[in-house]
Amino acid sequence: xxxxxxxSGGGGGIGGAVAHRMAQAAVTVVVADYDLDAAEKVRREIVxxxxxxxxxxxxVTQAREVKALVTEVAERSGRIDVLANxxxxxxxxxxxxxxxxAEWRQVIDVNLKGTFLMCREVAPLMxxxxxxxxxxxxxxYGVTGSALRVPYSAAKAGIIAFTRSLxxxxxxxxxxxxxxxxxxxxxxxxxxxxxxxxxKQRWWSAIPLGRTGKPEDLAELFYFLTTPxxxxxxxxxxxxxxxxx
Amino acid sequence: xxxQGKVAVVTGGAQGIGRAITFGMAREGAKVVVAxxxxxxxxxVAKEARALGAEALALEVNVASEPSVQRLAExxxxxxxxxxxxxxxxGVYLRSPVVSxxxxxxxxxxxxxxxxxxxCARAFVPAMxxxxxxxxxxxxxxxxxxxxxEFADYAASKAAIIGFxxxxxxxxGPDGITVNxxxxxxxxxxxxxxxxxxxxxxxxxxxxxxxxxxxxxxxAGSVLFLASDAASYITGQAYNINCGxxxx
Numbered sequence: 251x252x253x254x255x256x257x258s259g260g261g262g263g264i265g266g267a268v269a270h271r272m273a274q275a276a277v278t279v280v281v282a283d284y285d286l287d288a289a290e291k292v293r294r295e296i297v298x299x300x301x302x303x304x305x306x307x308x309x310v311t312q313a314r315e316v317k318a319l320v321t322e323v324a325e326r327s328g329r330i331d332v333l334a335n336x337x338x339x340x341x342x343x344x345x346x347x348x349x350x351x352a353e354w355r356q357v358i359d360v361n362l363k364g365t366f367l368m369c370r371e372v373a374p375l376m377x378x379x380x381x382x383x384x385x386x387x388x389x390x391y392g393v394t395g396s397a398l399r400v401p402y403s404a405a406k407a408g409i410i411a412f413t414r415s416l417x418x419x420x421x422x423x424x425x426x427x428x429x430x431x432x433x434x435x436x437x438x439x440x441x442x443x444x445x446x447x448x449x450k451q452r453w454w455s456a457i458p459l460g461r462t463g464k465p466e467d468l469a470e471l472f473y474f475l476t477t478p479x480x481x482x483x484x485x486x487x488x489x490x491x492x493x494x495x
Numbered sequence: 496x497x498x499q500g501k502v503a504v505v506t507g508g509a510q511g512i513g514r515a516i517t518f519g520m521a522r523e524g525a526k527v528v529v530a531x532x533x534x535x536x537x538x539x540v541a542k543e544a545r546a547l548g549a550e551a552l553a554l555e556v557n558v559a560s561e562p563s564v565q566r567l568a569e570x571x572x573x574x575x576x577x578x579x580x581x582x583x584x585x586g587v588y589l590r591s592p593v594v595s596x597x598x599x600x601x602x603x604x605x606x607x608x609x610x611x612x613x614x615c616a617r618a619f620v621p622a623m624x625x626x627x628x629x630x631x632x633x634x635x636x637x638x639x640x641x642x643x644x645e646f647a648d649y650a651a652s653k654a655a656i657i658g659f660x661x662x663x664x665x666x667x668g669p670d671g672i673t674v675n676x677x678x679x680x681x682x683x684x685x686x687x688x689x690x691x692x693x694x695x696x697x698x699x700x701x702x703x704x705x706x707x708x709x710x711x712x713x714x715a716g717s718v719l720f721l722a723s724d725a726a727s728y729i730t731g732q733a734y735n736i737n738c739g740x741x742x743x
Contacts, residue, residue, distance in 0.1 A: 414742040417704070417739055417742065418704050418739065421703075421704035421705045421706070421738075421739050422704075422706065424705070426705075457668070458664055458665045458666075458667075458668025458669065458730060458731065459668045459669075459671070459673070459728060459730055460668065460669055463728050464728070467727070467728035467729075470725035470726065471725075471726070471729070473725075474720045474725065474726075477716075478716075479716030479717070479719070479720065480716060480717065480720075481707065481713060481716075482705065482707055482709050482710075482713035482714075482736050482737070482738050483713075483717070483734075483735070483736050484704065484705060484738065484739040485704070485739045485742035486734065486735045486736075486742060488732070488734060489729075489732050490728055490729050491728075492668070492728050492730065493664045493665060493668045493673075493730040493731040495731075
């Protein structure tokens with residue numbers, strides 16, 4: 251039976267690349283995204299390439315939606331081998347005094363609470379299976395901090411500690427939980443806001459490998475952490491940033 | 496095969512983790528130089544690698560000796576004409592409390608564990624620079640993060656490897672060369688058996704959150720990933736592989 255991967259944020263730049271990488275390895279992918287059209291687009295591309303995929307809409311900050319999604323996937327597929335929590339983002343860049351309470355909660359919820367809700371629903375199924383890989387997405391900012399991204403940095407640091415705790419909790423059931431921390435990555439969402447020239451100016455001299463990341467760079471790391479080769483790795487943070495930090 | 500036609504040098508390649516890395520490289524299609532101070536063991540590992548279908552060369556090398564490392568580089572280029580991957584795995588592990596540790600032991604640990612990284616990188620980097628690509632992967636230890644009673648020199652040398660790797664990654668990034676460290680937890684090799692009974696070693700190896708005994712092949716898996724094209728954007732990192740014993 252084919253393995254099943256559930257990917258939140260699967261319609262986005264990194265999530266889409268991860269979905270494609272998993273599908274290439276004959277994994278059935280459930281592409282879940284707040285933006286159903288984006289998820290549907292990734293699904294179509296995967297299916298056109300001969301892979302197996304489904305598209306679902308989910309707002310990861312809504313417990314009921316997350317539960318409904320996971321219940322439905324579990325019933326249809328009978329299993330979830332990989333959960334990749336990629337939905338998230340910094341949303342705002344501004345000074346702390348300009349953040350409203352609602353905005354603060356929005357950033358914390360989409361990054362941290364969404365990861366919690368997805369893990370809470372998927373973990374029991376993986377515990378029954380006595381196997382599973384959970385991959386959470388942090389950021390270099392979760393380690394270094396970032397001016398104008400206070401809630402995002404806090405949420406991403408939270409994901410690193412959340413991952414370690416969950417790794418310890420689920421280790422007896424053979425479930426591995428790790429964090430991937432992308433550096434600056436050229437996703438469509440980021441490239442909309444910045445010209446390639448401005449981006450080059452801002453980053454290239456700070457990154458030893460002399461370029462910003464591509465979603466495919468991240469996808470390879472996500473995929474590696476689902477393979478038997480990484481069976482002894484849990485609770486760890488994997489930076490992929492060209493040497494930025 | 497992810498490393499078809501690549502040339503890999505594995506120091507400390509004759510036993511334990513290095514041996515598993517050598518076989519992993521061989522299975523992925525690389526040509527392998529097994530560089531080890533134990534010439535006989537290196538030769539038998541090279542023979543096994545050849546049985547896996549790889550070209551393999553065994554060399555007796557002391558990574559703490561400049562002329563010996565120089566010879567390693569010369570023989571590698573003579574036989575294979577290039578170098579793509581350098582794995583720094585050669586290391587020693589001596590047990591003694593700090594107050595009674597001899598200066599000779601201290602120097603020996605640092606010259607081999609850390610100095611070997613320096614001498615081997617210095618010998619192979621110019622060729623990697625010329626081809627604008629290369630992979631350097633150094634084996635550190637989770638003890639770099641946690642420390643270990645009566646292994647202060649070992650802990651310090653392994654922590655120093657991480658600093659060395661991060662600095663070298665910045666130095667070589669512009670030339671397309673990645674430099675990373677792997678920090679294994681205690682693995683099922685001869686090394687922990689030097690200072691503990693078999694029963695004690697196995698009990699400690701099993702006492703991990705995953706309850707999985709860390710095997711040399713678990714370490715080799717990550718080394719192969721870092722050596723492959725899939726990891727071309729990863730540099731300056733120290734990845735932990737320890738069944739969940741240390742999270743940092």
